[in-house]
Amino acid sequence: MNQTPARHRNGLLPALAVTVALAAVMAYGSYRWELRDSPEPDQLISGTLSLINYTDESVYSSVRNSKYPNPGQGASYDVGPRAGGGGVMCCVPIPARWRPGIKMNVSYRFGNWEKGREVLEVVELPVYPDGVGHLYLIFHSEYEFELLSTSYEPGHPRWPGRKVEPTVDWLE
Known part of the structure; x- marks a missing residue:
C-alpha cells in the first residue's frame, strides 16, 4: 500500500x-x-445644458437640481423659435450615476405669453442610456418637453430623445 x-x-x-x-x-x-x-451614487458632475426648441415661439427656461448639494443650482437659457443646440450653459449638478428619483426643477415661459406667466415642473431625470452626459431640454410644444442626459446629439443614430424630422418650412 x-x-x-x-x-x-x-x-x-x-x-x-x-x-x-x-x-x-x-x-x-x-x-x-x-x-x-x-463614481459614488451621489457623486455629482457639473452638467452642461442645451436647449432645443421645436415650437414657433421663443422660449426662456431654467433647469435646476432640486436636491444636491444646494437646491437651486442650475442654468438658464433662452432660444428663438425652431432653434437651439448651438451653445451650452454651465452648470447643472447631476449625479454621475443614474438612480431612480433624480429630480430636476424645470421652469419656462414662452415669448408670446403674458408677462408673469411661467410654468414650473419637477421632473424625474430618465435613465442615462449611455452614461451621464450633456443635459438636453427639448420643447415639442408649449406644454410638452423632454429632459435627458446623453453623450449623443440630435440626429445621431443613438440619440435617445424623440426623433423629429425637419419640415420644409424650417428651411425657408
Whole structure:
C-alpha cells in the first residue's frame, strides 16, 4: 500500500488554505479597486445644458437640481423659435450615476405669453442610456418637453430623445 508521507499530507492542507485565501484577497482587492474607480451614487458632475426648441415661439427656461448639494443650482437659457443646440450653459449638478428619483426643477415661459406667466415642473431625470452626459431640454410644444442626459446629439443614430424630422418650412 502506497501511503503519502505525513510531511506531504500535513503540508497539503495549509498550502491549499493559503492558496484559497490569496485568491479571495485578490478577488476582493480587484472588486474594491473597481468600486473605488467608479463614481459614488451621489457623486455629482457639473452638467452642461442645451436647449432645443421645436415650437414657433421663443422660449426662456431654467433647469435646476432640486436636491444636491444646494437646491437651486442650475442654468438658464433662452432660444428663438425652431432653434437651439448651438451653445451650452454651465452648470447643472447631476449625479454621475443614474438612480431612480433624480429630480430636476424645470421652469419656462414662452415669448408670446403674458408677462408673469411661467410654468414650473419637477421632473424625474430618465435613465442615462449611455452614461451621464450633456443635459438636453427639448420643447415639442408649449406644454410638452423632454429632459435627458446623453453623450449623443440630435440626429445621431443613438440619440435617445424623440426623433423629429425637419419640415420644409424650417428651411425657408
